[in-house]
Amino acid sequence: MGIGCSEKSKKLEVLLWSIAFPGFGQLLNGKYIKGFLLIILEILVNVMGNFNKIIMLSFHFRLEEAIAETNYMWLMFYPCLYFFSIWDAYKDAGGGMDKPFAYLPFVFSAYFVTAGLIFSSEFTFFGYFIGPLWLPMLFLPIGLGTGVIIRRVLLKKYSKESI
Template identity: 55%
Template sequence: MKKMSRLEAVLWNIAFPGFSQLLTGHYIKGVLFVVLEFIMNVKSRFNQAIMFSFLGEIERAEAVTNYQWLMFYPCVYMFSLWDGYRTAMPEDEKYSYLPFVFGAYFVTVGLILSRKVIIFDLYFGPVFLPMLFLIPGLLIGLLIKFSLSYINRHL
């Protein structure tokens, strides 16, 4: 079983959920994440939405997106990231899940709101708005993590 750093684990799973699990020898979890990623991606037509979004064709991205399937994506994606991170983190690290959990929550809300939200006359659609919502989700999760860690050290 390969040992990897937390950063390496997260970066492999950003590239494709399940990769860090496969690299560390957790084959069942790795294959499960890869299969789930593939199914959700195909059923939601997420790659088409990504392609159209990066080409600036946000309305086409929205038109091809199957939101019922895409709603599963943020939680599975962020859980895969956390699981890879958890495998590489020190035993005594606490609350590491919080940024990942809040990231998943906020990305999901961003996806839900993506059909309605316009910021500075810009329509971000089903790809870019959820990505923007990830930032406050991670920050809030980190803030809570550090707050709880601080409280536990000083009690």
């Protein structure tokens, strides 16, 4: 295995652990204070927002109960905490360093997932609620795509200015 593959493997490892649990990627990068702080914040927001209960109810398609259990004032912090943790760990592992505006898909994912959460108590599809887990997840690709498009526009704009 060459050095390039090893570096890519490290970036992927950190990225996947960060997706699994905010703060784990920071621990792998040796950023212990930041990692433990993100873990504590994740647990606090998760517990106060009733997120684990919402996940269980949503997987059982008891979406109106999931909406009733959601503490929106706490859970609205989760998308930004989650996507910042992923980006920060990936960046610290060397990911995106040579790519200008690489953070934009992460940032816009946080924005759109938060918007999906906000509308999840009112949004229905053919009379059925999507819920506080599934609607934000459906907004994720929109956020990613928006971030990618804005990144491409900015790259074109700045590449033309440098000529």
